Structure formats: structure tokens, C-alpha cells
Amino acid sequence: MISSATLIRDIGEIRRNKPLVHNITNYVVMNITANALLAAGASPVMAHAKEEVAEMASVAGSLVINIGTLSPSWVEAMEIAQKRALERKIPVVLDPVGAGATKYRTEVAVSILSRGVSLVRGNASEIMALAGAAGGTKGVDSTASSDAATGAAKLLLEKGAQAVCISGETDYIISETETCSIANGHPMMPQVTGLGCTATALCGAFLAVNKNAAQAAAHAMGMMGIAGEIAAEKSEGPGSFVPAFLDALYNMQPALVAQKLKLV
Amino acid sequence: MISSATLIRDIGEIRRNKPLVHNITNYVVMNITANALLAAGASPVMAHAKEEVAEMASVAGSLVINIGTLSPSWVEAMEIAQKRALERKIPVVLDPVGAGATKYRTEVAVSILSRGVSLVRGNASEIMALAGAAGGTKGVDSTASSDAATGAAKLLLEKGAQAVCISGETDYIISETETCSIANGHPMMPQVTGLGCTATALCGAFLAVNKNAAQAAAHAMGMMGIAGEIAAEKSEGPGSFVPAFLDALYNMQPALVAQKLKLV
Amino acid sequence: MISSATLIRDIGEIRRNKPLVHNITNYVVMNITANALLAAGASPVMAHAKEEVAEMASVAGSLVINIGTLSPSWVEAMEIAQKRALERKIPVVLDPVGAGATKYRTEVAVSILSRGVSLVRGNASEIMALAGAAGGTKGVDSTASSDAATGAAKLLLEKGAQAVCISGETDYIISETETCSIANGHPMMPQVTGLGCTATALCGAFLAVNKNAAQAAAHAMGMMGIAGEIAAEKSEGPGSFVPAFLDALYNMQPALVAQKLKLV
Numbered sequence: 001m002i003s004s005a006t007l008i009r010d011i012g013e014i015r016r017n018k019p020l021v022h023n024i025t026n027y028v029v030m031n032i033t034a035n036a037l038l039a040a041g042a043s044p045v046m047a048h049a050k051e052e053v054a055e056m057a058s059v060a061g062s063l064v065i066n067i068g069t070l071s072p073s074w075v076e077a078m079e080i081a082q083k084r085a086l087e088r089k090i091p092v093v094l095d096p097v098g099a100g101a102t103k104y105r106t107e108v109a110v111s112i113l114s115r116g117v118s119l120v121r122g123n124a125s126e127i128m129a130l131a132g133a134a135g136g137t138k139g140v141d142s143t144a145s146s147d148a149a150t151g152a153a154k155l156l157l158e159k160g161a162q163a164v165c166i167s168g169e170t171d172y173i174i175s176e177t178e179t180c181s182i183a184n185g186h187p188m189m190p191q192v193t194g195l196g197c198t199a200t201a202l203c204g205a206f207l208a209v210n211k212n213a214a215q216a217a218a219h220a221m222g223m224m225g226i227a228g229e230i231a232a233e234k235s236e237g238p239g240s241f242v243p244a245f246l247d248a249l250y251n252m253q254p255a256l257v258a259q260k261l262k263l264v
Numbered sequence: 265m266i267s268s269a270t271l272i273r274d275i276g277e278i279r280r281n282k283p284l285v286h287n288i289t290n291y292v293v294m295n296i297t298a299n300a301l302l303a304a305g306a307s308p309v310m311a312h313a314k315e316e317v318a319e320m321a322s323v324a325g326s327l328v329i330n331i332g333t334l335s336p337s338w339v340e341a342m343e344i345a346q347k348r349a350l351e352r353k354i355p356v357v358l359d360p361v362g363a364g365a366t367k368y369r370t371e372v373a374v375s376i377l378s379r380g381v382s383l384v385r386g387n388a389s390e391i392m393a394l395a396g397a398a399g400g401t402k403g404v405d406s407t408a409s410s411d412a413a414t415g416a417a418k419l420l421l422e423k424g425a426q427a428v429c430i431s432g433e434t435d436y437i438i439s440e441t442e443t444c445s446i447a448n449g450h451p452m453m454p455q456v457t458g459l460g461c462t463a464t465a466l467c468g469a470f471l472a473v474n475k476n477a478a479q480a481a482a483h484a485m486g487m488m489g490i491a492g493e494i495a496a497e498k499s500e501g502p503g504s505f506v507p508a509f510l511d512a513l514y515n516m517q518p519a520l521v522a523q524k525l526k527l528v
Numbered sequence: 529m530i531s532s533a534t535l536i537r538d539i540g541e542i543r544r545n546k547p548l549v550h551n552i553t554n555y556v557v558m559n560i561t562a563n564a565l566l567a568a569g570a571s572p573v574m575a576h577a578k579e580e581v582a583e584m585a586s587v588a589g590s591l592v593i594n595i596g597t598l599s600p601s602w603v604e605a606m607e608i609a610q611k612r613a614l615e616r617k618i619p620v621v622l623d624p625v626g627a628g629a630t631k632y633r634t635e636v637a638v639s640i641l642s643r644g645v646s647l648v649r650g651n652a653s654e655i656m657a658l659a660g661a662a663g664g665t666k667g668v669d670s671t672a673s674s675d676a677a678t679g680a681a682k683l684l685l686e687k688g689a690q691a692v693c694i695s696g697e698t699d700y701i702i703s704e705t706e707t708c709s710i711a712n713g714h715p716m717m718p719q720v721t722g723l724g725c726t727a728t729a730l731c732g733a734f735l736a737v738n739k740n741a742a743q744a745a746a747h748a749m750g751m752m753g754i755a756g757e758i759a760a761e762k763s764e765g766p767g768s769f770v771p772a773f774l775d776a777l778y779n780m781q782p783a784l785v786a787q788k789l790k791l792v
Contacts, residue, residue: 028294028310030556034721039766044721045626046556049599052630059629071313071337073599098309101323102316191514193298193308238303239510246767250719292558292574335577335601362573365587366580455778457562457572502567503774 001173001180002218004258010210010219011252015041019061019208022085023201024048024078026068026097029194032242033201039249040223042205048074053081061208062090064201065117067108068097075108082115091118091207091216094161095200100129110134113160118213120156121165121200124149131155150174163213167199170264171221175214182218183262184225186232188241195245199224223252226260265437265444266482268522274474274483275516279305283325283472286349287465288312288342290332290361293458296506297465303513304487306469312338317345325472326354328465329381331372332361339372346379355382355471355480358425359464364393374398377424382477384420385429385464388413395419414438427477431463434528435485439478446482447526448489450496452505459509463488487516490524529701529708530746532786538738538747539780543569547589547736550613551729552576552606554596554625557722560770561729567777568751570733576602581609589736590618592729593645595636596625603636610643619646619735619744622689623728628657638662641688646741648684649693649728652677659683678702691741695727698792699749703742710746711790712753714760716769723773727752751780754788 020043025033030046037044047056050073057063063085065078085092094117096109110133113120122130131152153164153174163175171182189195202224206216231244284307289297294310301308311320314337321327327349329342349356358381360373374397377384386394395416417428417438427439435446453459466488470480495508548571553561558574565572575584578601585591591613593606613620622645624637638661641648650658659680681692681702691703699710717723730752734744759772 026310027291027555028298031295031559031721034556035766035770038719038721045629046554046597047626047630048597049632051600052598052632055630055632069310069312070316072315098311101309102311102319104313104316104319191302193295193302235507235511237507237511237514238299239507239512239514241507242299243507243763243765243767243769243771247763247765248767250765250767290574291555292562295559333574333576334580336579362575365573366575366583368577368580368583455566457559457566499771499775501771501775501778502563503771503776503778505771506563507771 001178002215002222004261006215007219007222007261008254008257010206010216011223013209014205017209018043019205020045020059021062021064021201021204021208022047022056022060022081023064024053024074024081025064025066025197028068029197032194033198035246036198036249037201037205039246040202040205048077050077050080053077054084057081057084058088060090062093062204064093064204065112066095066097066197066200067105068197070105070108078112082112086116091213093117093119093121093200093204093207095197096120096122096126096130097197099126106130106133113156116160118207119163119165119203119217120161121167121203121217123196124166124168127156127164127166128152134159163217165203165217165221167196167221173214173218173221178214180214180218181264182221182225183264184222184229184260186228188232188238189228191238192241222261223249226257227252229260265442266479266486268525270479271483271486271525272518272521274470274480275487277473278469281473282307283469284309284323285326285328285465285468285472286311286320286324286345287328288317288338288345289328289330289461292332293461296458297462299510300462300513301465301469303510304466304469312341314341314344317341318348321345321348322352324354326357326468328357328468329376330359330361330461330464331369332461334369334372342376346376350380355477357381357383357385357464357468357471359461360384360386360390360394361461363390370397377420380424382471383427383429383467383481384425385431385467385481387460388430388432391420391428391430392416398423427481429467429481429485431460431485437478437482437485442478444478444482445528446485446489447528448486448493448524450492452496452502453492455502456505486525490521491516493524529706530743530750532789534743535747535750535789536782536785538734538744539751541737542733545737546571547733548573548587549590549592549729549732549736550575550584550588550609551592552581552602552609553592553594553725556596557725560722561726563774564726564777565729565733567774568730568733576605578605578608581605582612585609585612586616588618590621590732592621592732593640594623594625594725594728595633596725598633598636606640610640614644619741621645621647621649621728621732621735623725624648624650624654624658625725627654634658634661641684644688646735647691647693647731647745648689649695649731649745651724652694652696655684655692655694656680662687691745693731693745693749695724695749701742701746701749706742708742708746709792710749710753711792712750712757712788714756716760716766717756719766720769750789754785755780757788
């Protein structure tokens with residue numbers, strides 16, 4: 001589904017086209033998300049007022065909806081922005097942060113999914129919680145094994161997602177016709193807040209330049225993982241990891257991508 | 265009250281148990297707070313919608329309420345979460361950021377205090393403003409001398425706090441039966457936004473693994489101060505201090521704790 | 529209008545007086561903005577609840593209003609705070625982030641402008657969008673050339689601004705009687721989110737110690753640009769640029785200012 005050549009091509013597309021990625025995301029990660037998008041060459045915009053989200057989604061190349069810190073007025077804005085994005089047929093990416101942790105989050109995530117999204121990206125437990133709540137997956141295994149998560153991801157495809165990305169030590173990307181696994185990344189990455197959300201935002205940038213949602217998501221995860229490996233080499237802990245990670249996104253070279261991408 | 269041995273023990277407890285710390289905190293510090301909790305080994309969650317805070321507090325190991333950027337719907341959520349935490353008898357930590365600066369902040373802080381908290385952590389002027397507003401401390405000295413602040417802290421114990429931490433060049437931690445002073449830290453720390461809020465969040469992590477609120481708070485302040493000293497040695501200003509500080513929390517070694525902890 | 533001597537003088541004034549800068553700003557940049565103000569020696573406070581903004585503006589040395597992530601309750605608070613600041617005759621700085629991108633932003637920015645501000649700081653397209661919406665500038669060139677932007681800035685002076693700063697590769701600062709251009713800065717700066725907002729916040733600090741709004745704004749832009757040049761030399765990408773930039777603000781030395789300031 002992907003190769004270092006397709007990833008290098010799309011990294012170049014983002015740098016050339018500087019797609020506007022409209023994020024409705026959580027407070028914790030807004031800064032690192034915006035900086036990661038800029039470092040990759042995209043143009044981030046954050047806007048969440050129902051008074052303006054339709055207009056912002058009207059000029060964006062993709063819409064990223066992240067439910068990490070919800071409140072009712074934001075949920076309303078997410079719906080307005082999503083409807084406009086769907087009308088314009090621009091990609092919509094959903095990050096169901098904490099789905100399963102509270103009923104409110106799970107329900108909001110289900111309703112966003114049901115309206116139609118290009119991609120859902122979450123960790124195994126979020127994907128399984130969302131699939132469980134979306135119906136039809138009685139028996140979804142809470143042990144978060146990758147098989148159970150893959151089954152949950154398939155259900156999300158039935159329920160309105162074009163592609164699903166389950167991130168973890170190995171990232172799985174699934175569409176109706178394709179499957180891909182990427183083994184890049186570093187154990188330091190979950191020690192930094194917001195790198196999952198940042199992966200989702202990068203998915204938004206790649207989907208804005210590539211209509212194949214699964215391939216675009218795989219590209220985003222490959223770039224994230226490679227940047228994480230480079231950053232881990234240059235840092236001494238989760239604090240120094242962050243600037244090194246953003247530097248790595250910014251300085252990502254084709255030769256490094258070709259050398260480091262690990263498809264499994 | 266504490267020793268390097270008890271601090272080392274509780275650092276290990278946090279790393280082993282990864283307690284979920286539910287933060288309702290201000291926008292400015294959410295990212296550094298979450299990263300500091302992760303670096304120390306805890307599991308941070310930020311959630312503030314009244315639709316979900318009770319449920320989040322139901323699975324948390326402690327609740328941290330920080331009034332740094334208030335608004336009415338957040339205040340309502342703080343009350344809901346606090347009531348649930350009190351029902352479950354999990355620790356509640358209050359950071360009365362800017363108490364005394366506006367009537368609104370002071371009143372909100374007083375009402376959180378009056379419902380009952382395990383710990384209040386603030387600087388001397390916040391502790392005195394809160395005590396003044398909580399009643400009975402006419403004559404609280406606005407010169408912020410440590411004696412006046414200690415008197416204010418004692419009043420807060422009467423008004424519903426199990427322990428009070430006054431942070432500053434020397435940190436004072438007081439409960440009805442114990443007192444402790446810690447002289448760790450570095451002058452660079454007040455030059456970085458949110459390190460007070462971060463100290464409060466770390467208190468939440470330590471209280472989640474140690475029922476003795478005063479001892480747990482002292483552990484948090486000791487770990488903060490030691491990490492600050494290490495970071496100051498490795499950085500060239502308040503910018504490079506932040507990643508170095510998070511690295512120091514993450515890499516904190518027992519031998520360093522034993523060597524550096526300064527009880528006075 | 530400015531010289532390295534006046535800039536050095538005002539850097540010293542900020543460090544000595546530690547002016548309280550009240551920011552009502554966007555979520556993305558709150559942390560870097562607060563840290564930049566602290567690094568420069570000022571005292572940042574973020575407060576946006578309509579319950580407390582008047583009181584906060586009553587003790588502040590300046591008010592900075594940034595419309596980067598708007599919502600109706602924040603707009604209401606901006607108006608309350610601005611009215612109090614105008615009553616007290618403390619400087620009000622407006623950053624019309626994204627003016628022109630949505631009708632809502634543009635209208636909010638126009639209404640803040642119309643009440644009277646000491647300074648508007650934006651990039652050329654924001655300044656032109658604001659001027660266009662404020663009326664009377666049919667024919668404002670959307671090519672964002674510096675001449676068109678300068679014309680737009682002059683209109684903003686007529687509409688209620690004492691001074692206007694158009695930031696870009698060269699920063700232009702204009703008042704009714706004076707004009708100044710500053711060529712400091714580095715191409716890495718637009719690759720970091722929030723440095724424009726940070727410049728606006730620093731303008732707030734300089735205006736708090738210098739009643740000449742145009743001169744104060746020019747000082748802020750000079751200090752930003754010099755710090756950016758120093759940071760670029762010490763960093764390897766936009767990630768490591770941020771801590772280096774904050775360090776450079778904090779460590780800014782008169783001799784460096786005198787050597788590096790580029791008036792054109």
C-alpha cells in the first residue's frame with residue numbers, strides 16, 4: 001500500500017501545497033499539533049466557534065476533529081464543521097481521544113463517526129470502545145490485543161469510516177481493500193503528551209494531498225515514527241524529545257525515509 | 265515527616281502504579297502539567313465538561329483543581345468533580361491561582377476549600393488571600409512574610425484542608441500534626457510559567473499513592489525542587505530549562521534524591 | 529523613532545518595573561506568550577471570564593487582546609476588559625489573528641478597533657483585511673504588497689488606532705507622525721506557531737512602560753527579531769528554536785542589541 005517512494009512523494013506534496021488543516025482539537029495539544037503541522041510544511045488553523053467553523057472548513061484542505069477536551073458548544077461546532085467538510089468532500093479525520101472513558105466522549109465519537117469520516121485514528125482501546133459503542137461488536141475483547149482491535153477497526157469501516165488507523169508499537173492501517181503495518185516509532189513517544197493527537201493532525205495534512213485515506217494515514221504514521229526514532233537518538237528524556245521531534249519533522253530527508261521506513 | 269527514603273519510595277510507587285490524575289486546570293499550563301505527570305510516571309487526564317467530570321473522577325486516583333483560567337461552566341464542573349471525589353474519598357488538591365487578584369477567583373477558591381480538600385498548594389500571597397477570604401484572619405499580613413503565611417495556612421487547616429503547602433524559595437508543608445520545610449529549587453523556576461501549577465499536579469500524583477497528604481505534598485515539592493536544580497545546571501535560560509526539567513523528572517535516580525534533598 | 533539606546537532603555541524598564549500584562553489570547557499560544565513575557569521581565573496574567581476581566585484590567589499595566597480562538601463569551605469579556613482599560617487610560621493592543629479568514633473574526637476585530645486601541649499588530653493580510661472591513665478602503669490590494677499594507681495601516685490610524693505594526697520580513701511601524709522599519713528576524717520565525725502573537729504580547733509589555741505606542745511597538749519588534757536571530761544560530765529546526773528564543777529574550781544584553789538592531 002505504501003513505500004518509501006510514496007511517502008517521500010507526499011512529504012513533498014505537503015511542503016509544496018501547504019494544505020490548510022482545520023483543527024478542532026483539545027487544549028492540551030493545540031500548540032504541539034500546530035507546530036508539528038508547520039514543521040511538516042502544512043498550514044494549521046484552530047477554530048472552534050460555531051459562528052465561524054463552517055467558513056473555516058470552507059477554505060480548508062482537511063478537517064481534524066479531536067475530542068480530547070470536550071464541551072457542548074465545541075461538540076456543536078464539530079458537527080457544523082463536519083457537515084460543511086462533507087459537503088465540500090474534503091477529508092474528515094476523527095481522533096476519539098478517551099472514547100470508552102466516559103459515556104459523553106463515547107457518544108460524541110459515535111455521532112461523529114456516523115456522519116461519515118475519512119479516517120479514524122486512535123489507540124487499540126479507543127478503537128475498540130468506539131466500535132463497541134457503535135454497535136454490533138458484542139464480544140469486543142477488552143484485552144486490547146491487536147487482533148481484537150483489528151476486528152473493531154473493520155466494524156468502524158462498516159459504520160462510516162473509509163479507513164482506520166490503530167496506533168501502537170506497530171501501527172495498523174485498514175481500509176476495505178487494503179491493510180498495512182508500520183513498525184516505526186520509539187518507546188519514548190507515549191511518554192510525551194499529545195503525540196497521538198499530533199499523529200492525527202499529520203494524518204489530516206497527508207489526507208489533504210492524497211485521496212487514498214489509508215495510504216495517507218500510513219504515510220503520516222511512517223513520518224511520525226521515523227521522526228520519533230531520530231528524536232529519541234538526540235534527546236535525553238521526554239522533555240528534550242519534543243523539540244528534537246519537531247526538528248526531525250522539519251528536516252526529514254528522502255534518504256532517511258528510504259533508510260528507516262519499516263513496513264511489516 | 266519525610267526523608268530521602270520516603271521520597272524514593274513514593275517516586276517508585278508512582279512509576280509502578282501509574283495513578284490516573286484528573287486535572288481541571290488552566291489553559292496556560294495544561295501541556296506542561298500533563299508532560300510533567302507523564303515524566304514522573306503518572307497518567308494525566310484533562311476533562312472539564314460537566315457532562316463527564318463525575319465519571320472521570322470516578323476512575324481517577326486523585327483530583328487536581330486549578331483555578332488559573334476560570335469561567336462559570338468550569339466552576340460548575342469543578343464542583344461536580346469534587347463532590348464525586350469526596351464521595352469516593354480520593355484526594356482533592358486545590359491550587360488557588362491568583363486568589364486575591366479578583367473577587368471571582370477568591371470566592372471560587374473559598375467555595376472549593378469549604379467543601380473539603382486534602383491539600384491546598386499556593387504561594388504565600390495566594391495562601392494569605394484565601395485565608396483572609398475564608399474568614400477569621402483579619403490582620404493577615406500582606407507583606408507575605410513566611411510567618412504570616414504560616415498563620416494563614418493554619419487557618420486553612422481549620423477551614424477544611426488536611427494539609428497546606430506554601431511554595432517559595434523554601435517550601436512549607438503543614439498539617440495539624442506535622443510541619444516540614446524543603447529548601448530545594450532554583451531561582452529560574454519562577455521565570456517559567458506554570459511550574460507552580462505543575463507542582464500542584466505532582467502533588468496530585470503523590471497523594472494518589474500516599475494517604476498522608478502533608479508527606480505526599482512534601483515529596484512532590486522535593487522532587488520538583490531537585491528536578492529544578494538539575495535542569496538549571498543543564499540549561500541556559502527559562503526556555504531550555506523546561507525540556508531539561510521534564511527530562512530530570514523522568515530520569516530521577518534514587519542516588520540523586522538522597523544526595524540533593526534539602527530538609528531544613 | 530527608535531535607536532539601540534532607546535530599545536536598551538525600555539528593556540531595562542520592563543525588567544525593573546515588571547509590568548502586569550493582561551492577556552485575553554488564544555489557546556494555542558498562551559503558554560509561549562506567558563513564557564516570552566516572563567523571559568522579557570514582564571508579569572503575564574491570562575484571564576477571560578467576564579466575571580473578572582474588569583478587575584484584572586484594573587491592576588494591569590496594559591491589555592492585549594488576541595482573537596486567535598474566539599467564542600462569544602470571550603468576545604464579551606474582551607469588550608468589558610477593553611472598556612475598563614480605556615477608562616484607566618492603559619494601553620490596549622489588538623492582534624487581529626486571521627482577520628479576513630472568517631466574517632466573525634473580521635467583525636470582532638473591527639469592533640475592538642472602533643472602541644479605540646493603542647496599537648494594532650498583524651501581518652500584511654490581516655492589516656489589509658481589517659482596514660477593508662473597517663470601511664473606506666475599497667481598492668485595498670489583496671496582493672499584500674508592503675505599499676498596500678502601509679495604506680491599510682494609515683486607514684487604521686484614522687479608525688481608532690494610535691499606531692499600527694505590520695510584521696513580516698521587514699516590520700513597519702506607523703503612527704500619525706512617525707514611521708519606522710526594522711529588518712531583524714529570521715525565516716525560521718514563521719515556522720513556529722504563535723510568534724506573531726508573542727510579538728503582540730511583547731508589544732503589550734513595552735507599551736506598559738512607554739507611552740509612545742509606535743516607539744514601544746518598534747522596540748518589541750526589534751527585541752523579537754534579535755532574539756530570533758540568536759535562536760536561529762543556536763537551533764536545528766523550529767522545535768529547538770523555541771527554547772533558544774526564550775533563552776535569548778531572557779539573556780538579551782545591551783551590547784548585542786547595539787550590535788544587531790537593523791533599522792532600515
